[in-house]
Amino acid sequence: MLQYFTLYTVTETTCFIIALIFLIKDPDLTWRILILFLLITSLVEIGTVPMIKIYNKNPIPQNSDAWVYNILLIFQMGFCTLMFEHLLHKYINSRPAILTGLAVFFIVYMYEMFSLNPHGIYDYNSITETLMSVLFILYSLFFYYLLLKDESYIILKHSAAFWWVTGTLFFYFGSIACTLFYEILKSEPKSNKVYLSYISDILIVILYSCWSYSFICKKRSTQISKA
């Protein structure tokens, strides 16, 4: 039972619970949809715990959990893109940029899975993940630019959108480094890969802390606007 309590499962489930508490009655559908996304992420994280054990006993690609994360990648892209569309839409018509990003993502995803991966879905789509990270970084920076360009002043300390984007920016910036090193260290001894897991741990904590705080800010702003 204890094997299910990893840093990943605990942080993701905690963030899901926080989202459930603070966003369930939110009037904004896009924010409410994040609850579903976090539920899927938590379930994937818990579900892959026994898969890792099986893989460690018999490390063949068919036993790896890469196919689950390949599917999760689509959800990640879908939900986060929807959120970015929602946040950028406040300032500009973001649909063209968002749809272009989605199209590029799906082309690269399919190309990598069926042309580059030797074992198809059983190999992780790391190039697609890097591309997705780059897209999210660009969206985040664009959001910051629009936020600063906008004439109205907002208190960033209490801005749900700002903290959601900040968490995303930190996580995907860092995960680019992780993905690149993962490729380099594939053939290296396990001792070197442990640093990557430390970095991933830090990134996960930053991401879900920022997101949890943004959900609290969202609840607060909804209460204020209702009052």
Next chain:
Amino acid sequence: MLELFIYMQKTVDTDIKSLIIITTLIFLIAPAFILLYVLVYNQRKKKHIEEKQRLKSEFQQELLKTQIEVQEQTLTNISREIHDNITQVLSFVKLNLAMIDPDDEHCKSKINESRELVAQTINDLRNLSKSLSFEHIVRLGLVKTLEIEAERINSSGLINTQLTVEGEIYSLGEQRELVLFRIFQEALNNTLKHSGAKHLKINLQYSKLILNLTLEDDGVGFSPGLIDDNLGSGLRNMQSRAALIGAVATIDSLPDKGCCIKVTLNPFEQLYDNGTPTNSFG
């Protein structure tokens, strides 16, 4: 040979470790810098917006000050014209009428009647001239001016006014007293024009830290959300004037419940942001 291989392996491991740590640090520091930049820029934006707001508010105050100065000058000119010209001419007419000595009794009574009417007109014009005159208000002070005004309204028979003054009277400075008196005139004008009130209570309350001027009528009242443009602009004007001297004008009214206008002033508060002395517009 084996030792050399182990040594090389260890060196490669250390290099990889350093590379991972440095690159990761760069990848974490970069967004941290971006975040810092956004926070600093946003703070600057806040200051810029505040500065813009301050300038706008100063401009509004300057505009209002100029309007009031122009209005005061106009009123003073009218007051002088009434006092120096019209009342003088009327006095001359009254004198002329007195010099006529008609034999006809009917004619004599008509002349006397005319003399009384002229005298009454002269008196009314003098009072009007006083209430318009800036110098007159400054010379007599707020309380005395209000007393004269209340008396004038009572004698007109339009409405019954009752003036009460509480606390120890102190000077607020000529400009503040003048603005308070103009607010009073605006409120009175609204009461006479719109309220249909029979009674008007005027209360002036002096305390050590605060001064309250309250006007309460028993008229038809109004719903604050449903007022016409004329009345609305009059009420806004009162509030703007009050703000100019650092006072707050609150207006409470409900349909059929009369209206209560209260001006609250802290006599020791600075008038303007730009440090203009409290007793001066300029």
